[in-house]
Amino acid sequence: MFSSFMIKYAEIGVKGKNRYIFEDALVHQIKLGLKNCPGTFKVTKTQGRIFVDTEGEFDYDETIARLKRVFGVWGICPMVRLEDMDPDSLCEEAVKYFGAVYPDRNKTFKVNARRSRKSYSIDSMELNAKVGEALLKAYPELKVDVHNPEIALTVEVREQIFLYSEIIPGPGGLPIGTNGKAMLLLSGGIDSPVAGWMIAKRGVKIDAVYFHAPPYTSERAKQKVVDLAKYVSRYTGPINLHVINFTDIQLYIYEQCPHDELTIIMRRYMMRIAETIAKENECQGLITGESIGQVASQTTHSLLVTNDVCELPVFRPLIGFDKEDIVTISKKIDTYETSVLPYEDCCTIFVAKHPVTKPLLSAIKRHEESLSEKIDEMVKTALDTREIIEVMPD
Numbered sequence: 001m002f003s004s005f006m007i008k009y010a011e012i013g014v015k016g017k018n019r020y021i022f023e024d025a026l027v028h029q030i031k032l033g034l035k036n037c038p039g040t041f042k043v044t045k046t047q048g049r050i051f052v053d054t055e056g057e058f059d060y061d062e063t064i065a066r067l068k069r070v071f072g073v074w075g076i077c078p079m080v081r082l083e084d085m086d087p088d089s090l091c092e093e094a095v096k097y098f099g100a101v102y103p104d105r106n107k108t109f110k111v112n113a114r115r116s117r118k119s120y121s122i123d124s125m126e127l128n129a130k131v132g133e134a135l136l137k138a139y140p141e142l143k144v145d146v147h148n149p150e151i152a153l154t155v156e157v158r159e160q161i162f163l164y165s166e167i168i169p170g171p172g173g174l175p176i177g178t179n180g181k182a183m184l185l186l187s188g189g190i191d192s193p194v195a196g197w198m199i200a201k202r203g204v205k206i207d208a209v210y211f212h213a214p215p216y217t218s219e220r221a222k223q224k225v226v227d228l229a230k231y232v233s234r235y236t237g238p239i240n241l242h243v244i245n246f247t248d249i250q251l252y253i254y255e256q257c258p259h260d261e262l263t264i265i266m267r268r269y270m271m272r273i274a275e276t277i278a279k280e281n282e283c284q285g286l287i288t289g290e291s292i293g294q295v296a297s298q299t300t301h302s303l304l305v306t307n308d309v310c311e312l313p314v315f316r317p318l319i320g321f322d323k324e325d326i327v328t329i330s331k332k333i334d335t336y337e338t339s340v341l342p343y344e345d346c347c348t349i350f351v352a353k354h355p356v357t358k359p360l361l362s363a364i365k366r367h368e369e370s371l372s373e374k375i376d377e378m379v380k381t382a383l384d385t386r387e388i389i390e391v392m393p394d
């Protein structure tokens, strides 16, 4: 039945003079999103509307699934595109449409006619009445309900005539590329993929950094992070994943610093290294999956101490979320199953039994001084020997 889709976008409609920038970005992102989707697609923008038209065979479900991952898309309306025709022929088409789309017609409905082309022979009130009547005549089991109908059929008269009645919700947000770039600290856990997804949803392009500690963390743990990045990239587009070998730095901290401060000092080095990579890659911020109180390193005191090493803003979109809410999103974006695979994480391998929950910044800084002999060189080596994996969506 459907070979066209009208794309509805909400928030980007209110950007005033810059509106075209957002629309063009959305068109671009839709094209990218449909790149490997079976079928031939044409994405166009006309009179403040974006359309996706298909040519020949295409996979309907896969097309919808992909459009549902393009940020900036508020709704997807499967639509029938008709050449200009007189009201009687239009009624016949509306009857055909209903017959095909709604096998069960024990429903309430209304017709929502819009005549954008004022030269059309009858106005929208008359069109509502005429199409409504034709539908009732063809399907007597239908009932009209103008206030709260189960089906609202829109008949839009432009150069051509459009019929649509369904809105499939999109992800919302803003198109990728309309809001700069940020560097995600991506671990194998549940939180960080969700955090990256949330910031990307606001139009921010993302790259990622993963701290790997071989042989304490395995190849499978690394592969898990690559897999997570791949799921996230289905929404964000390609992600450059910087894999940092963190083992020597961790061992050195373990040797030199009080063990109950290990995690917090290690996290400060993670942030420093991530920030260096972020700046190299023209990012305006860092992203973490931290949430207040989740673990010892995420108390407000710990966050203060970790944050202290950063010049760039650190975006923590999950800061006020309960784990349950984070899990809900991770299931929605398909990262959950991978995140819960039980591979070791570099944060857990040297972890103290009783890590500090109220670290004192001055004390932490003092204890970090005992690293001064080798740490700069180690950080440099970690940066120089990093592996960069370009993670692409399927």
Ligand code: ATP
Binding pocket: 184, 185, 186, 187, 188, 189, 190, 191, 192, 193, 209, 210, 211, 212, 287, 288, 289, 290, 294, 295, 297, 298, 345, 346, 347
């Ligand atoms: P997650 O579920 O994202 O792993 P978490 O609850 O396990 O989070 P922590 O281990 O304290 O929490 O990590 C807090 C944040 O620090 C993570 O959300 C992530 O952004 C970053 N992070 C932690 N470990 C790593 C790592 N090995 N590589 C990159 N980033 C990391």
Ligand code: MG
Binding pocket: 187, 188, 189, 345, 347
């Ligand atoms: Mg973790």
